[in-house]
Amino acid sequence: MPRDNLDSPVRIGSVTLPGRVVAAPMAGVSDLPFRELARELGAAMVCTEMVSAEALVRRSGRTRALMRYAEGERPVSMQLFGGRPAVMAEAARVLCDHGVDLIDINMGCPVRKVVKSGAGAALMREPTQAAAVVAAVVAAADRPVTVKMRAGWDATSMNAVAVARACEQAGAAAVCVHARTRGDGFGPQRRYDVVAAVKAALTIPVIGNGGIDSPAAAMHVLAECACDAVMVGRAALGNPWIFAAIRAALRGAAPPVVTLGARRQALLRHLARAVEVHGEQLAVRRMRKHLAWYLHGLRDGHRVKEALQRLDSAAEVAAAVARYFDRLATVEATSGCAAVEVGE
Numbered sequence: 001m002p003r004d005n006l007d008s009p010v011r012i013g014s015v016t017l018p019g020r021v022v023a024a025p026m027a028g029v030s031d032l033p034f035r036e037l038a039r040e041l042g043a044a045m046v047c048t049e050m051v052s053a054e055a056l057v058r059r060s061g062r063t064r065a066l067m068r069y070a071e072g073e074r075p076v077s078m079q080l081f082g083g084r085p086a087v088m089a090e091a092a093r094v095l096c097d098h099g100v101d102l103i104d105i106n107m108g109c110p111v112r113k114v115v116k117s118g119a120g121a122a123l124m125r126e127p128t129q130a131a132a133v134v135a136a137v138v139a140a141a142d143r144p145v146t147v148k149m150r151a152g153w154d155a156t157s158m159n160a161v162a163v164a165r166a167c168e169q170a171g172a173a174a175v176c177v178h179a180r181t182r183g184d185g186f187g188p189q190r191r192y193d194v195v196a197a198v199k200a201a202l203t204i205p206v207i208g209n210g211g212i213d214s215p216a217a218a219m220h221v222l223a224e225c226a227c228d229a230v231m232v233g234r235a236a237l238g239n240p241w242i243f244a245a246i247r248a249a250l251r252g253a254a255p256p257v258v259t260l261g262a263r264r265q266a267l268l269r270h271l272a273r274a275v276e277v278h279g280e281q282l283a284v285r286r287m288r289k290h291l292a293w294y295l296h297g298l299r300d301g302h303r304v305k306e307a308l309q310r311l312d313s314a315a316e317v318a319a320a321v322a323r324y325f326d327r328l329a330t331v332e333a334t335s336g337c338a339a340v341e342v343g344e
């Protein structure tokens with residue numbers, strides 16, 4: 001791959017992503033405020049939390065809330081989970097009417113309840129059913145359909161290549177391979193050889209995912225797997241700047257410096273947007289984990305995190321965050337020591 005081409009656009013069917021680093025869908029995390037921030041800070045594409053096709057066709061209010069998106073997010077990728085082709089097709093039609101740009105099918109979720117219903121990672125054990133689901137969604141949707149899968153069900157059945165081929169033949173426009181089996185959960189295993197094998201077997205774009213937690217890791221996966229793009233999940237929690245850092249590395253540039261001021265601003269904007277989107281009570285609850293992630297590795301971060309978990313109003317949280325960052329700035333200015341990455 002030519003060096004100057006590494007931060008290039010990626011075409012997925014009729015949609016062009018502006019770069020090669022995308023944000024992972026994460027239930028309970030990748031809501032509208034998180035996605036907006038990730039997109040703004042350099043992710044070439046973001047994806048919604050998974051949405052149940054069954055609930056969507058029943059018009060569940062909670063599912064409708066998960067479907068909210070903003071124009072600034074485009075291209076909007078919305079993820080469906082379900083195991084019944086007809087229901088998935090009906091849900092896909094609803095998503096098209098809703099204006100999404102891509103539909104992603106979840107074949108990786110390890111959660112027992114999801115798997116028991118024949119959805120998520122269960123589809124890895126049923127390649128024919130997986131292909132039937134993809135074919136039904138492709139027939140129903142006049143826009144690109146992608147699939148996010150695992151390396152396999154477990155170490156004895158690493159069939160991502162076969163499932164990915166079946167998905168491609170059924171009309172998928174791209175696949176993302178999480179380099180772990182369902183049995184691996186979210187552990188340290190990184191089966192990049194499987195991602196590479198899928199890439200070698202397909203003609204559609206392949207996105208590598210799993211354990212990409214730094215620009216070096218992203219470069220390694222892109223080189224080792226020859227994949228078209230990488231997807232970052234947990235490493236973006238509290239660190240949405242990772243997308244820009246990886247994109248800088250792809251261009252051979254130094255990562256952007258994330259100042260205390262930038263952290264403070266991102267955190268407070270994330271909080272304010274969460275209040276707009278979810279209402280104050282839910283926003284403050286949802287933001288507790290984000291606050292902990294943002295403050296990870298900051299001086300005295302653990303103490304402040306604990307205090308923040310007890311606050312119930314957004315104004316109190318914002319004031320406490322502002323006070324904390326003021327204190328950090330003073331410490332930095334007077335001691336000359338960085339307040340970031342001091343360890344905890």
Ligand SMILES: Cc1cc2nc3c(=O)[nH]c(=O)nc-3n(C[C@H](O)[C@H](O)[C@H](O)COP(=O)(O)O)c2cc1C
Pocket residue numbers: 024025026027028029048049050079106107108109148178186209210211212231232233234235
């Ligand atoms: C809290 C959490 C929620 C997740 N929710 C989803 C989901 O809704 N859909 C999905 O396809 N993957 C989901 N995943 C998996 C991630 O998209 C990603 O594949 C996985 O975390 C591996 O990437 P990472 O090692 O960069 O975190 C979730 C992961 C986490 C940690």
